[in-house]
Amino acid sequence: MKSAFDQSYSLTMKRQSNSVLIVMNLQPEQDTEHARHLDTLASDGIDIFLLARGNLRGAVIHGTHMLNAMRRNHQLGIMESLILGHGYLATALVGSQLKEHGRVILSIDCSGPVQGMNVEATARGEVRGYLKNSTILIEEELESFDTGPFIGVGILSLTRHLERQKQPFTGQVLVEYGSIARDLANYYVQSEQTPTAFNLSVQFDAAGRISGAGGLFVQAIPGAHDEEKERAQELVEELPSLGRLFADRHTGADVVHRQFAALEPEIVGTREASFFCACSKERFARFIAGMSDQELDDLEANGPFPVTTVCHNCNSTYEFTKAEVHELAARHRKP
Structure with a gap:
């Protein structure tokens, strides 16, 4: 059964030459019990794969550590962590398709209480970004973790800064679903005419801590057969909770090989994934x-x-x- 937190469809140092530049104030994990859980998990990362003899491409991200760092730095509640976490996972997946110096920006302006978000990911898997309103007032007990009421309607923009291209490319669609997974899948169909499916998942434990987080997308390459696209869509929708799988110490490669065995999966690359900002x-x-x-x-x-x-x-x-x-x-x- 799919987790209520899933959406489906679709102090750091950086070395510069011979010097070290201190960038970003990364807040430490103060909860020792949760820190021990995180230490047992695999490192964050992105596995890039092909399906159906190269007719479909995709990527899966394990982002548990990344989203915990995001939450600590931005001091977010559960719903805020869920929504911005979906944004981080989705943008990292899109960024995984870019070449070395490329970057992508997911921007949402919306009518809901979060007001929107701005998330940037590099081809190296470095992700940063924020909610335009990071404190959501919840007056009544939530009946579900549907993000729709908190996002509302609006505009979703995806901007790619491509290697060796002087001008970025930006596409826009209306936010219709209040679900980053569904609205981003709709963006690819409407703006780029490319059938794409997303699955985004954040798992919380009984204490409200992020115990697992991950995302996956599959995209048809021109020439893919209809039956291959339909089967891939079915398999994405049938995915168990990625957040729960990663909380239980599974890896992205495990997910790809087990879930898409019928489509002959092949892992063709890996990349890191991290919460990172070059501010200083x-x-x-x-x-x-x-x-x-x-x-x-x-x-x-x-x-x-x-x-x-x-x-x-x-x-x-x-x-x-x-x-x-x-x-x-x-x-x-x-x-």
């Missing part, structure tokens, strides 16, 4: 130094200090003392 105090310092003279004068005079900056993509905060602001202002005014 240095980047925000450059932003402050680039402010106008009037804005800098006001900031130096009135603060408040320390000046706190927040990255909306990962919710990292960076503080600047009065002395640091003065130094940045002096740098700005230097002829």
